[in-house]
Amino acid sequence: MQAFTYTSAAARVIFGAGSLQHLVRETEQLGARRALVLCTPGQRAEAERVAALIGERCAGIFDQAVMHVPIETARHAREVARELEADCAIAIGGGSTMGLGKAIALESELPILAIPTTYAGSEMTPIYGITEAGLKKTGRDVRVLPRTVIYDPELSLGLPLPLSVTSGINAMAHAAEGLYAADANPIMSMLAEEGIRALAEGLPQIVLRADDLDARSQCLYGAWLCGTVLGNVGMSLHHKLCHTLGGSYNLPHAETHTVILPHALAYNAPAAPQAMQRIARALGSEDAAQGVHALARALQAPLSLRELGMPYEELDRCTDIALQNAYANPRPLERAALRALLENAWHGHAPVTGN
Ligand SMILES: NC(=O)C1=CN([C@@H]2O[C@H](COP(=O)(O)OP(=O)(O)OC[C@H]3O[C@@H](n4cnc5c(N)ncnc54)[C@H](O)[C@@H]3O)[C@@H](O)[C@H]2O)C=CC1
Numbered sequence: 001m002q003a004f005t006y007t008s009a010a011a012r013v014i015f016g017a018g019s020l021q022h023l024v025r026e027t028e029q030l031g032a033r034r035a036l037v038l039c040t041p042g043q044r045a046e047a048e049r050v051a052a053l054i055g056e057r058c059a060g061i062f063d064q065a066v067m068h069v070p071i072e073t074a075r076h077a078r079e080v081a082r083e084l085e086a087d088c089a090i091a092i093g094g095g096s097t098m099g100l101g102k103a104i105a106l107e108s109e110l111p112i113l114a115i116p117t118t119y120a121g122s123e124m125t126p127i128y129g130i131t132e133a134g135l136k137k138t139g140r141d142v143r144v145l146p147r148t149v150i151y152d153p154e155l156s157l158g159l160p161l162p163l164s165v166t167s168g169i170n171a172m173a174h175a176a177e178g179l180y181a182a183d184a185n186p187i188m189s190m191l192a193e194e195g196i197r198a199l200a201e202g203l204p205q206i207v208l209r210a211d212d213l214d215a216r217s218q219c220l221y222g223a224w225l226c227g228t229v230l231g232n233v234g235m236s237l238h239h240k241l242c243h244t245l246g247g248s249y250n251l252p253h254a255e256t257h258t259v260i261l262p263h264a265l266a267y268n269a270p271a272a273p274q275a276m277q278r279i280a281r282a283l284g285s286e287d288a289a290q291g292v293h294a295l296a297r298a299l300q301a302p303l304s305l306r307e308l309g310m311p312y313e314e315l316d317r318c319t320d321i322a323l324q325n326a327y328a329n330p331r332p333l334e335r336a337a338l339r340a341l342l343e344n345a346w347h348g349h350a351p352v353t354g355n
């Protein structure tokens, strides 16, 4: 075993069906007297439920969270938090709502209590992203790491099936890249493999029965582990490509991860054989890239960039953007091979290993 450095970022996690009932206790534990509840417009009802549970400890609801945290929304939410003299942000929702909480915490150091309802995993990371003038910038800051996370699988029962599947594969992508990260360590690799396994087991069951609470629990557990990996080790080509496609072409986040992951794994496979073996084992497949592709196909997820609205004529420019700024990747970035990767992904072909 190689030497490694491991820093544990501790969050308090309350996990299990019905665990939202502990919200008041957890709010008190954070010392919050004036919590601002955050949500998307579509999850206003869930935010009102949270507000009702905490009663007079609720300072208000801000229901304008949107994907990729536009700076204007961040500024508005920060102003509302200041005006209401909020001393805590309670974020209920997916990565977009977590991201808004983080944008507030970045300036105010307000503690975040996170209640995730998708599998994106942002609640477990000190990573924030803010979009300004069409450009998404991400950074790491421990101030934005939620202090407490309540994982209640009952809250994910209403997550639409297509988003359940793509969000689950978004989570798997964190774990897959964590297994070949330059700063990988055995603890995160163990969580990564177990996270992929839990999602590979849970997602097909959800597709059979969307209200299967055990399967929803499996997936949320997997998302927790995969999010922890994202928060603790560096990501590579796959995440870079997805951020390029999401940030520059406004493609939907979880769906883009789903389309790209098999191709990014196929690209990196020759340079990261051990990681691929562990991903394949967790998927119960012979091959990591083909295994993810087969899972996405079986669960009727999108397979091509074309169906996500990516203009074909932009593939060259997208390749150029992905080649800008050096970042760690197990296989060196080669222009022709990357362009071929995007070509395959655009058409929705099966991944080609080591192309
Ligand atoms: N900073 C980080 O560590 C991470 C950040 N992200 C960011 O998060 C964003 C994507 O987050 P996602 O969770 O994929 O999507 P999202 O948070 O945008 O949610 C997608 C839609 O689903 C709805 N929704 C969420 N949970 C639901 C439920 N249980 N029932 C019914 N509807 C529900 C939301 O209201 C929203 O309309 C992106 O901006 C991405 O960059 C994603 C992963 C990690």
Ligand SMILES: O=C(O)/C=C\C(=O)CC(=O)O
Binding pocket: 099, 127, 128, 129, 130, 138, 170, 239, 242, 243
């Ligand atoms: O873009 C962000 O907000 C930060 C990280 C991620 O979105 C991770 C991901 O690509 O799923």
